[in-house]
Amino acid sequence: MASGCPFGHGAAAAGDHVDPISDDGVYYAEYLGLDKLLTAQHPASAAHGVEAHDEMLFIIIHQTYELWFKQILHELHSVIQIFSQDRIPEKAMGLVVHRLKRIDEIQRILIDQISILETMHPLDFLDFRSFLTPASGFQSFQFRILENLLGIESKHRFQLQKTAYLGYFKAEHQELLRKSEHISLLRLVEKWLERTPFLEFEGWRFKDEFRRTVLQMHQADRDRVSRDAHSTEEHKNLQLQMIDQTIEQFESLFDEEKHAEMVAAGTRRLSIRALQAALLISLYRDEPLFHVPFQILTGLLQLDENISLWRFRHTQMVHRMLGSKIGTGGSSGYRYLKSTTSDRYKVFLDFYNLSSFLIPRSHLPPLPLEAREQLDFYFTMAASPAAPATP
Amino acid sequence: MASGCPFGHGAAAAGDHVDPISDDGVYYAEYLGLDKLLTAQHPASAAHGVEAHDEMLFIIIHQTYELWFKQILHELHSVIQIFSQDRIPEKAMGLVVHRLKRIDEIQRILIDQISILETMHPLDFLDFRSFLTPASGFQSFQFRILENLLGIESKHRFQLQKTAYLGYFKAEHQELLRKSEHISLLRLVEKWLERTPFLEFEGWRFKDEFRRTVLQMHQADRDRVSRDAHSTEEHKNLQLQMIDQTIEQFESLFDEEKHAEMVAAGTRRLSIRALQAALLISLYRDEPLFHVPFQILTGLLQLDENISLWRFRHTQMVHRMLGSKIGTGGSSGYRYLKSTTSDRYKVFLDFYNLSSFLIPRSHLPPLPLEAREQLDFYFTMAASPAAPATP
């Protein structure tokens, strides 16, 4: 404990009179493996005898991406481990929020640092581009593992030429990728949601209460429209038709068959019970006990949105860098990438779409009294008998 | 040329029907040295048998910093090489602007990504901090080389305990550091500035013209104050005193002796001639020929400011992480770092202070006619006789 504080670019050892390079102590460069790290840049242009200044940037930015992917996977693995437990302790839920927040901060940087690569002009890229054939950013196995772990399934992937995605990887990476196909944060979160208490509570069933409320609201809407003396018949019919459509949309929350169709069509991912639970948490998020679960839903949504933003930013950069050269298959790199910015690649798509099913707080069916009590903390701070005591 | 486009995370090979993992072609993971890169993380906590989750982040963020430092040095070396030439071709000046812009984009990320490290709480840092003794971020030899190359001299450095800064490094790094002490972008830029044409031009001398103008402006100020009927004597005297002080400040631009005093005191860095040249470029920056030189001055200033911003952000992070533990020397890491955010560590300090000497464009002494003509381009686009021709 008496030891100084390492790291902090100069913070170190300041007044500690410790020999800064003692043989048995840790040395910055060794600790960080800088001998490996700073000698891992091998420009292909130099190997071909025509060194291109900008290839160094190209290598280094990709290396920082890969380091950050490793870090994201580190956090993601710990989140997955937590969600893999049968009974997730409250303590662990706090960690999930914290680690999702960290992933968010990393992703912000991943998105922003594309600006660095954009300082490389297409003409400068041409100086070494041909030496890299047939390597492709698609071969970032860490990013593909990330997609797999989150829950993107093979069937959602657009296929490049006729090669299945595994065909782009060497054997050792194929193995890693295959392993990651068997884990899915989406499915773990689904299970966790399905276990949410209060979906049923001593006779009170959320889905019934919610459905009744929604129907009442729509009926009130219908009545208001029908009574409207200033409106034409045509306009009224149009409005009633819209209300009916909205009801129909809401019904997909309760109707297993409709839900199954949407799952088959790829517009829904979660089970109907998990979806209802996510809705419950979103609607009653002000309840203290739902505070952390709601932060988790929001964190997962943010993670997903950040990937979309990164994909889009990346796509624009590629458009600048490569134009829209058309290949024999009629497709271009730019077009492939653009396709991945669609909803098809959103893992937590249901959390986005949840907003369609929110109703104003003022209309929310009240939770049963007992549930409310359990949702509040047993112990609130200010109530502590010890509080007024003086130190 | 027929080859596909490598990289772009999926942009690749899309329609190219090339085998994506042919044996003689380039493979993403190999090109980037991922086997080295992704196995270069060795948490000390794990080695001590008490794995701390957050140490991975600590290692990886420092590694990304070191990678980016390498990239900045790559750009800086090319800029230094350009400025080392006796006669710098115009083409090269464009490159300097471009590479300074790239450094700026990198630095923005270096500053912003501190937010990632701040997701590590001090208590989490404690889990592995003691294993790192006596390593220190001060031992980032790449950052120290960067400082040296820019032009920070040993005499400007605050000393940590009694150890000279080289004492923090192992032999191989000491050698690199010593070599970098002999190169200084500041001094190269100084020489380049001293060669600026138009400081003297067939009898017209910028410094004389500028000085005369400034004195006239101040005299007009004095007259206005003296004539002011609404002002008390006391107020007038105060104002006259202020004008005199301003004149005195301006005189430091022309007075070799005063200038030398300021250099000795560390409040000025450049030679008086280089300073005048920087002022000339700043004042007449609208002239096309000064367009690029002015972008260079601005780029260097930005680089310096970014380092200051990074230092300060870093300092705040360290304050959060370590508090202000007081060492035996009465100093703390936080305090040392804070000291480096002072003007003493600004290399291009004179470019900041230049603003004190600007005068409104409307008062600028006109450049001699011939100089103006040479400053404009010989050939302007719209004047091209070829222009009206149809394709």
Place this chain on the structure above:
Amino acid sequence: MASGCPFGHGAAAAGDHVDPISDDGVYYAEYLGLDKLLTAQHPASAAHGVEAHDEMLFIIIHQTYELWFKQILHELHSVIQIFSQDRIPEKAMGLVVHRLKRIDEIQRILIDQISILETMHPLDFLDFRSFLTPASGFQSFQFRILENLLGIESKHRFQLQKTAYLGYFKAEHQELLRKSEHISLLRLVEKWLERTPFLEFEGWRFKDEFRRTVLQMHQADRDRVSRDAHSTEEHKNLQLQMIDQTIEQFESLFDEEKHAEMVAAGTRRLSIRALQAALLISLYRDEPLFHVPFQILTGLLQLDENISLWRFRHTQMVHRMLGSKIGTGGSSGYRYLKSTTSDRYKVFLDFYNLSSFLIPRSHLPPLPLEAREQLDFYFTMAASPAAPATP
């Protein structure tokens, strides 16, 4: 000149002994119109008697957007004015670069600050959303004017229901919008590009030289493929087919008819001559005289890309906020917005696609000697006879 420095949040008057609130002087709050500005927030929820905390954020963030739109229009108008001149002085070109850079910095903030609005949860939006009917962000007339001024034409716009876009605006704004439809930065830039010298130069014609070079390169590619002893016939044919497709793509640069087809299809915007000029500038950007023109092309591309990024970020936020409620027309706000992130809304689309036509510097046809001389500056700094003189 003796006066203190206003503004800088405290920078003021520090040692100047001026009365900080003299009656005839400028007062911060008055100068900025804060009485108007800070009383221009009128939450509709409060007016309806159910104040929603988050509506203030909703209003204020939209107000900052509108202020920044005003600033972007201010810069854009000055750029348009410059490009409207028949003969654009070099000085002015520097200004264009500078102002595009400023727009870039503003746009970065516009994109990033969406994160602020995303702290408003959909349920909080519900608290006041219904009070805003039928107002729409589409009614930001400043943003629509911006689109018009850049060069988005009515025919490129996706139509909302059956109402033409002007139908969303009140009379005074319709007038402003109509006026802005007659100005197009795209068209002005096109004219400027068409006047580029060196497209023809005393018998040397860029398009002929470039075309010849490209055909030679492709012929070399064909020969290499045909001679390849290790390749199967099938593979060879595939490769030759690809080369032919590339040639065909290049031909669209020279063939007026093909070009016209692409313009009609909306995949090209500029005239063929302007496109060739843009290509010329991009290929020979290292020549000093092309330095500034190339910065302008890059600046315009960046502006366009930033709008795309903003649209996409905005779209994601709307998806979170509103889900994907399906309207009677079968369309949702989210889907409409998503459609605007397509290439159809890229004004400087041709500058993106230019990359498809770049060839390595090593293959570039040399500029004719005289042109090269004129492209370099008449006067380079270090050549100044005055340079070696001592101060």
Place this chain on the structure above:
Amino acid sequence: MASGCPFGHGAAAAGDHVDPISDDGVYYAEYLGLDKLLTAQHPASAAHGVEAHDEMLFIIIHQTYELWFKQILHELHSVIQIFSQDRIPEKAMGLVVHRLKRIDEIQRILIDQISILETMHPLDFLDFRSFLTPASGFQSFQFRILENLLGIESKHRFQLQKTAYLGYFKAEHQELLRKSEHISLLRLVEKWLERTPFLEFEGWRFKDEFRRTVLQMHQADRDRVSRDAHSTEEHKNLQLQMIDQTIEQFESLFDEEKHAEMVAAGTRRLSIRALQAALLISLYRDEPLFHVPFQILTGLLQLDENISLWRFRHTQMVHRMLGSKIGTGGSSGYRYLKSTTSDRYKVFLDFYNLSSFLIPRSHLPPLPLEAREQLDFYFTMAASPAAPATP
């Protein structure tokens, strides 16, 4: 509920067939007060007949700052209101976290958007700077109110010339400022912390337990040093001396007198009991019940750090813009601003310094059993008897 979604820049009314500009509905431009907002820019240069292009930027960026200050104050007022309650419900604590997070997002933008103003060169500022005398950014009453509400006291302020800070404001703003001096988030948070349960708990007293632990750790350190056979006497003494200093520092946590001295010296702000509570929360933050309180401490620290970052960034910008003109008082705007980046202006200084007092989790004295139970939630999700039920 059938109504469309307003706002979302185009999201609107898409398929809703509502007349977008009905007379009784809300119109975007009116809702946002755009007639006021977009006519509130009055460049002084134009009034003086010499319109300076860049003054518009100067006005608009300051206006966006003021709008955001208003928003921050809006959030801050709600936080203050929550902390003003005697018994703060758990629900409200969640809101505090949420609103601090929003302030954080706003502050990130305030810091970043300084880059926009830096596109204005000092020479361009000179074009209108003299027209603004004697206005000063220091006169941003909203920012001064923000400082007051947070808890910066008059005695901590550096004085500009001899004028007390109120002297810079007109009567109506002085009144607002005076009112804000009586509210202090720092003091409210202090009271809240003092009420933290578990500082004493049925005979278990945190401060006693913690102190005992720390003393044991230090004794162990002393023993280790004394026993070290490889160390010289001199080195041993130095180390023992350091340990003793550390103990002394820790004692300031328990010694009312020492604490009072530090408060008087301005190096501490909170009461000793509040400080102990903040330490307790930080050390045991993994306990679910401390999750939200710890998020609050972190949020307040972040808010404070962001202000520091903004001040520093602002200071650098002013240095660029104004140089370091020396006033009669020997002070410059730049120097004044720089002084505000010191610890003196950190309101939640104690939260930074808390890190000095953290000890590794492995050494933490266990909470008494009963306390632990109460700290965990009464009800954990997975334990719900309802959970296994099928929908």
